[in-house]
Amino acid sequence: MTDLLRIGSSAMRAAYAQLQTTGQNIANAATPGYVRREVILEEQGDMGAEGYVGRGVNASGVRRAYDEFLTRESISNRSVSAQDGARGDALARLDRLFADPQTGLGASFDDVVGSFADLTTRPRDPATRSAVLQRIEQFAQRAGQLDGRILELRDGAQARMGSEIAKANDALRSLAEINRRIQDGRGAQAASNALLDERDRLLGDLNTVLRANATIGQDGRATVYSQRGEALVTGTSAVRLTLGPTDLDPTQLGVTVVRGNGTQVALQSTELGGSLSGLMRFATQDVDAARMRLGRLSAAVAAEVNAVQARGVDADGRAGEPLLAIGAARVTGATANTGAGQFNVQIADARQLQASDYELAFDGVQYTLTRLSDGEQRQFSSFPQDVDGLTLTPNGGAPAAGDRYLVRSASSFAAGMRSLQSNAARIATALPMASEPGPTNRGDVRIEALEVSSYGGPGTPPVTLTFTSAGTFDVSGGGTGNPVGLPYTPGMQLSYNGWTITMQGSPMVGDTLRIAPTQDPASDNRNARLLQAIGDARFVDGATVIDRYAELVGEVGSRTRSAQSSADMSLRLYEDAERARNEMSGVNLDEEAARMLQYQQAYQAAAKVIATANEMFRSLLEAA
Amino acid sequence: MRISTAYAQQLAIEGLQERQSQLLRAQEQLAGGRRVGVPSDDPVAAAEAEQLRSREARIESERRAASHAKHLLSGAENALSDASGVLQAARDALLASANGSLAPIDRAKFAIELRGLREQLLSVANRADGADGYVFGGQSASVVPFDASGTTYAPVGGTQVVGVEQVNPVRLDGRENFSAIRNGTGTGTENIFVQLDAAIAALEDPALPQSTVAQTTAGVIGSIDRATERLAQTRTLVGERLRAIDMHEQALESGSIEAQARMSELVDLDFTRGVAALVQHQTTYDAALRSYAQIARMTLFDYV
Numbered sequence: 001m002t003d004l005l006r007i008g009s010s011a012m013r014a015a016y017a018q019l020q021t022t023g024q025n026i027a028n029a030a031t032p033g034y035v036r037r038e039v040i041l042e043e044q045g046d047m048g049a050e051g052y053v054g055r056g057v058n059a060s061g062v063r064r065a066y067d068e069f070l071t072r073e074s075i076s077n078r079s080v081s082a083q084d085g086a087r088g089d090a091l092a093r094l095d096r097l098f099a100d101p102q103t104g105l106g107a108s109f110d111d112v113v114g115s116f117a118d119l120t121t122r123p124r125d126p127a128t129r130s131a132v133l134q135r136i137e138q139f140a141q142r143a144g145q146l147d148g149r150i151l152e153l154r155d156g157a158q159a160r161m162g163s164e165i166a167k168a169n170d171a172l173r174s175l176a177e178i179n180r181r182i183q184d185g186r187g188a189q190a191a192s193n194a195l196l197d198e199r200d201r202l203l204g205d206l207n208t209v210l211r212a213n214a215t216i217g218q219d220g221r222a223t224v225y226s227q228r229g230e231a232l233v234t235g236t237s238a239v240r241l242t243l244g245p246t247d248l249d250p251t252q253l254g255v256t257v258v259r260g261n262g263t264q265v266a267l268q269s270t271e272l273g274g275s276l277s278g279l280m281r282f283a284t285q286d287v288d289a290a291r292m293r294l295g296r297l298s299a300a301v302a303a304e305v306n307a308v309q310a311r312g313v314d315a316d317g318r319a320g321e322p323l324l325a326i327g328a329a330r331v332t333g334a335t336a337n338t339g340a341g342q343f344n345v346q347i348a349d350a351r352q353l354q355a356s357d358y359e360l361a362f363d364g365v366q367y368t369l370t371r372l373s374d375g376e377q378r379q380f381s382s383f384p385q386d387v388d389g390l391t392l393t394p395n396g397g398a399p400a401a402g403d404r405y406l407v408r409s410a411s412s413f414a415a416g417m418r419s420l421q422s423n424a425a426r427i428a429t430a431l432p433m434a435s436e437p438g439p440t441n442r443g444d445v446r447i448e449a450l451e452v453s454s455y456g457g458p459g460t461p462p463v464t465l466t467f468t469s470a471g472t473f474d475v476s477g478g479g480t481g482n483p484v485g486l487p488y489t490p491g492m493q494l495s496y497n498g499w500t501i502t503m504q505g506s507p508m509v510g511d512t513l514r515i516a517p518t519q520d521p522a523s524d525n526r527n528a529r530l531l532q533a534i535g536d537a538r539f540v541d542g543a544t545v546i547d548r549y550a551e552l553v554g555e556v557g558s559r560t561r562s563a564q565s566s567a568d569m570s571l572r573l574y575e576d577a578e579r580a581r582n583e584m585s586g587v588n589l590d591e592e593a594a595r596m597l598q599y600q601q602a603y604q605a606a607a608k609v610i611a612t613a614n615e616m617f618r619s620l621l622e623a624a
Numbered sequence: 625m626r627i628s629t630a631y632a633q634q635l636a637i638e639g640l641q642e643r644q645s646q647l648l649r650a651q652e653q654l655a656g657g658r659r660v661g662v663p664s665d666d667p668v669a670a671a672e673a674e675q676l677r678s679r680e681a682r683i684e685s686e687r688r689a690a691s692h693a694k695h696l697l698s699g700a701e702n703a704l705s706d707a708s709g710v711l712q713a714a715r716d717a718l719l720a721s722a723n724g725s726l727a728p729i730d731r732a733k734f735a736i737e738l739r740g741l742r743e744q745l746l747s748v749a750n751r752a753d754g755a756d757g758y759v760f761g762g763q764s765a766s767v768v769p770f771d772a773s774g775t776t777y778a779p780v781g782g783t784q785v786v787g788v789e790q791v792n793p794v795r796l797d798g799r800e801n802f803s804a805i806r807n808g809t810g811t812g813t814e815n816i817f818v819q820l821d822a823a824i825a826a827l828e829d830p831a832l833p834q835s836t837v838a839q840t841t842a843g844v845i846g847s848i849d850r851a852t853e854r855l856a857q858t859r860t861l862v863g864e865r866l867r868a869i870d871m872h873e874q875a876l877e878s879g880s881i882e883a884q885a886r887m888s889e890l891v892d893l894d895f896t897r898g899v900a901a902l903v904q905h906q907t908t909y910d911a912a913l914r915s916y917a918q919i920a921r922m923t924l925f926d927y928v
Contacts, residue, residue: 030630092664099662101670101677110681117685120786121692121794124756124766434763436781439804440813518780520764523757525784532788535682546678554671557663564664579631586628593924 008609010056015603017059029587033201036065074581077574079207086278088567095560106549113535119528129424137419147414168209172238179221180236211273228271292355295413303350312428312527320428327416329409341399352389364401430524438512445507454498462516467507647905660891669890693792728830735827760798774817819847
């Protein structure tokens with residue numbers, strides 16, 4: 001009779017444990033990282049007097065409904081999704097900077113060109129001239145502002161890297177703490193299950209920041225490794241991750257692992273994974289690609305406007321002064337450099353500039369210059385060195401082998417862009433020299449082209465060519481020495497006083513040509529026409545400004561689009577993996593409700609067994 | 625297959641949010657009328673739209689230059705016509721003065737008339753163009769072309785031009801129209817003001833015999849005819865240029881319409897599609913909400 005009582009009470013205990021577990025499952029249905037629990041039942045076997053009957057049931061433990069493969073799959077997909085998502089979100093902000101074509105830098109440039117066009121129709125009008133300066137100033141401001149906005153986005157990404165690192169450090173510390181508790185405790189089975197849940201949750205959190213794997217040792221402790229095998233948690237100690245300026249470029253932040261013994265290891269973006277990788281890639285590659293293009297565009301426009309301006313003369317007859325300034329390119333040494341070498345960089349030809357900065361490395365004998373946009377390298381051992389429209393020169397000191405430098409070219413130009421002139425009279429609408437055929441000419445000899453290489457000012461002496469026959473001419477005027485009988489051929493060139501003319505046509509005896517300083521430079525529109533021509537000239541590495549700006553817009557758009565579709569895809573993959581994991585480990589409330597009924601019935605049945613045993617016992621007593 | 629209740633709830637909520645954001649986006653597109661809001665919506669279209677925007681800006685500049693040239697050349701056409709009218713009056717006066725029976729006192733009356741006509745001609749030659757310059761200002765603009773004698777032409781000869789796709793002159797060369805007209809023999813040039821002055825001097829000189837005066841006026845009439853011919857030629861050129869500008873303006877207009885149409889194709893929303901998309905998103909969001917509300921309510925605990 002006691003056998004039956006024991007069986008009944010073991011069944012009651014088992015059912016009660018199951019009801020408790022179900023309660024726990026229901027209670028934690030929404031707890032992050034909670035893994036559904038199941039009671040492990042074992043039959044208690046024993047041989048009775050009538051042979052094998054058994055002695056009831058034993059709830060031997062509580063098991064987590066856990067599948068290692070599914071959990072790993074979910075965690076690794078979560079990491080990829082965090083990486084793509086972080087970059088996609090950041091790029092979406094960059095994308096928005098280029099949203100409205102009507103207020104973009106391209107439109108601002110076209111406003112400048114439009115004001116040059118108006119200048120050709122009214123070169124003398126002060127309002128028209130002022131409008132040109134205003135447009136130029138707006139263009140310069142917009143370029144600088146756009147660069148500033150992009151930098152703000154980089155700052156934002158770097159700030160987020162900081163908070164992500166803090167999150168990762170918390171997770172690493174907690175993982176080490178769990179190892180300690182596992183080592184110390186050997187606590188109750190349930191507590192251990194809770195620790196395992198917590199560990200998986202922490203690994204998941206860690207993986208949103210950076211990709212990490214855990215291997216579980218014999219003693220139950222986890223060792224956590226980064227993607228590249230750097231141990232992050234070993235036993236009860238965790239490394240610390242720090243965010244700091246990179247060696248070559250202090251404006252960029254890199255992730256460093258600080259080990260327990262104090263040694264430090266830098267982790268590259270590709271070695272990280274997780275949101276850190278996505279944010280770093282945005283902060284370096286994506287931001288740089290946009291800024292470098294913007295910088296090159298700014299430098300090319302400034303150089304071209306200033307060059308045309310320099311070839312002309314302003315309203316007061318003075319040689320045209322520059323209208324635009326850009327930020328100066330410079331070379332900075334890496335913080336780890338041991339030598340004292342310094343270098344200068346200057347623009348030699350803005351038309352050849354590439355949308356990139358450069359790394360200069362010295363190996364003790366040779367220099368290697370790497371273009372950062374595409375990794376193209378060139379080696380040399382002497383200076384000055386011309387590359388991509390830049391000239392590199394030493395600026396004192398000697399570099400040591402292994403020293404590295406950053407040539408900040410394209411990244412510097414847009415930020416410092418500004419307009420230089422506030423006096424509208426300084427716009428050089430005129431060309432310095434003008435030519436005219438004699439009023440009594442009978443032939444069609446004419447001056448096709450008049451180039452001025454050095455302008456001597458309004459006092460430059462006028463020069464007259466007088467044709468003495470169809471094939472000869474005399475020259476008279478200051479600075480010419482008045483030669484006579486020079487042979488004439490159509491298309492020939494002639495230079496005096498800093499100018500060069502190209503003549504065409506057939507002269508008749510007595511025809512003259514006159515070259516003199518422009519007498520009314522305020523009203524001359526010839527150089528204004530050359531300024532206007534900047535609008536469609538292919539001077540930005542072989543393309544027009546608008547072509548290059550459209551390329552920049554398209555490039556930002558494609559980057560964003562492809563990053564967002566990667567993010568969408570990896571999110572789907574993560575969701576699939578997470579769903580699969582949840583199918584195994586998640587709590588279904590309807591299932592728990594059904595189980596609750598089942599266990600309740602089992603409990604009642606067990607109670608009935610005890611009641612039956614009790615009744616039987618009483619019957620026996622009454623019979624006695 | 626087990627459905628995790630919490631995860632299913634989360635997915636359902638995420639799904640609802642996604643549908644809601646799609647609905648909002650469709651609404652934004654309809655409200656803004658634009659399909660491409662940010663470059664990533666369609667990077668290729670965004671890049672091309674930038675070039676089309678620029679093309680429109682260029683067309684607008686070119687159109688302003690053409691309109692400027694048209695305005696100035698119309699003024700030039702009037703000036704040329706006025707100058708021809710003055711020359712015709714001078715010719716009539718000279719013909720009348722050539723009457724053999726005129727006394728010196730009568731000749732002097734014609735001289736006075738001619739003097740007035742000469743002044744008129746000079747003022748036409750020096751007419752301002754209303755754009756900081758002079759109709760016959762040559763390459764320069766701000767210098768009064770002729771002095772009182774009509775023999776000194778101050779500007780640089782030639783013409784100022786504007787426009788990129790079509791280059792149009794906006795000022796005429798005063799020399800070839802007044803002060804350096806090819807003469808009768810074709811080997812030199814003559815100045816219409818000097819010629820008129822000669823006729824005036826002859827008419828004013830009572831000592832000159834009528835035959836000498838007639839000889840002079842006959843010569844001057846020849847000069848006036850050549851000058852009139854010259855002005856007529858210039859007028860033809862200006863007229864042709866004005867017609868060319870009209871055609872260019874039409875071409876610019878259609879270029880602009882084309883660019884706008886293409887731009888619209890690229891970035892604007894097709895409203896029929898936009899509305900259809902909105903309705904579709906509305907329906908799916910509504911269905912999602914309803915089904916969620918019904919399914920989420922279902923639980924076994926209601927029956928236990």
